[in-house]
Amino acid sequence: MPFKNMRVFSLLVGYFHNCVGICSFADRVLAGNNMPVALWGCKTWEYLYTGRIGVKFYWGENGKENGMKHQNKKIQFLTQFSILLAIEAIFCFTPLGSLPALGPIVATLAMIPVVITAILLGTKAGSAMGAFAGLFSFLVWTFMPPNPITAFIFTPFYSLGEFHGNFGSILICFVPRILVGTVTGIVNRGLSKKMEKKETLRFAISAALGSLTNTLLVMGGIWIFFGQQYASLVGQSMLIIIGTTILTSGIPEAIVAAIAAPAVCKPVRIIMNQK
Numbered sequence: 081m082p083f084k085n086m087r088v089f090s091l092l093v094g095y096f097h098n099c100v101g102i103c104s105f106a107d108r109v110l111a112g113n114n115m116p117v118a119l120w121g122c123k124t125w126e127y128l129y130t131g132r133i134g135v136k137f138y139w140g141e142n143g144k145e146n147g148m149k150h151q152n153k154k155i156q157f158l159t160q161f162s163i164l165l166a167i168e169a170i171f172c173f174t175p176l177g178s179l180p181a182l183g184p185i186v187a188t189l190a191m192i193p194v195v196i197t198a199i200l201l202g203t204k205a206g207s208a209m210g211a212f213a214g215l216f217s218f219l220v221w222t223f224m225p226p227n228p229i230t231a232f233i234f235t236p237f238y239s240l241g242e243f244h245g246n247f248g249s250i251l252i253c254f255v256p257r258i259l260v261g262t263v264t265g266i267v268n269r270g271l272s273k274k275m276e277k278k279e280t281l282r283f284a285i286s287a288a289l290g291s292l293t294n295t296l297l298v299m300g301g302i303w304i305f306f307g308q309q310y311a312s313l314v315g316q317s318m319l320i321i322i323g324t325t326i327l328t329s330g331i332p333e334a335i336v337a338a339i340a341a342p343a344v345c346k347p348v349r350i351i352m353n354q355k
Contacts (some may be wrong), residue, residue, distance in 0.1 A: 161197065161205060165212060168193040172216035178226070179332060187329040190217070191260050191294050192340050195287040198264035199345045206261025206290075214254035221253065229313060233306055243313070248305030256297035264290030279349070280342040287341035288334040295330030 171177030171190045179187035190213050198206020218235055225231035231238040234253045236245035268286035275282040299322045302310050311318050 157201060157205075161201060161209070164193045164197050164209060168209060168213055169216060172213065172220055179329075179336070187333055189333075189336065191257075191291045191333060192287075192337055194257065194260045195264045195290040195337050195341050196344050198261040198290065199268050199283055199286060199341060200348060203262055203265025203269065206265045207258050208261070210258040210261035211254065213260075214257035217257065218250070218253045230310070233302055233310065240313075243306075243309045246305070248301065252298055252301035252305065256294045256301070259297060260290045260294045263293045280346060283342040283345050284338040287337040291334040291337040292330055295326060295333065299325055 168190060171188065171193065177189045179189065194206060194209045194213050197209040220226070221231050221234035222237050225234075225238065228238075229240060232240055232243050232245040232249065234245070234249055236247065236249045238245055264286045267289050268282060271282045271285065303318050303322065307318050311321065314321055316324075
């Protein structure tokens with residue numbers, strides 16, 4: 081068969097396979113099959129996106145197929161990272177990312193995309209997502225602070241009377257967020273062998289420790305760089321402020337992260353392993 085006709089034939093076979101996947105998906109949804117709809121939807125989207133049968137005929141079993149798999153992994157990584165980054169932006173720039181909390185520190189959901197990224201995509205990706213979280217937080221506290229009284233703690237471009245932000249503000253804003261991804265990724269990887277069959281628990285522990293890293297480092301940074309100013313603004317000692325913040329913000333954030341991470345990461349891992 082001529083090369084051109086072979087290519088057309090292979091693509092037609094691939095798209096026919098896609099159509100079978102779509103019909104199978106629709107049939108199972110209409111029939112009320114117990115398998116999660118999301119799983120079939122992602123599988124069908126995989127067929128639509130790759131046209132695997134056609135690709136296999138066209139490229140062959142080896143050779144360029146390996147190159148395409150490598151390229152698909154890159155695209156997959158960038159797609160997942162971009163989706164999580166978009167969710168991070170929503171949590172940072174809208175009220176959807178805030179939790180009710182006592183005290184001047186706002187409880188946030190912004191660490192959830194960071195811990196999920198670290199678990200799904202690795203420590204480096206999680207740290208990069210943490211850097212984006214720090215950048216978004218920096219922009220929020222600079223231009224639209226949720227609490228103007230304490231904004232100088234997170235940005236050097238904001239001041240309140242005699243209190244001014246400084247280089248410590250940048251460290252408080254960026255370093256804890258970056259280390260959330262780092263700690264989550266390292267803990268998840270360290271527990272992977274010991275808790276290989278307890279994936280849900282491993283994800284929960286990693287996410288909780290990562291979330292608590294943010295709370296502890298932020299409060300520690302405030303104590304180091306702005307301890308006296310912050311205590312005078314709040315009217316309490318730093319020990320009481322730190323304890324209250326951990327109880328009202330840090331622990332709830334860690335619990336939410338420990339629930340969200342396995343709920344998201346485990347189904348995604350199942351889908352990815354099937355691929």
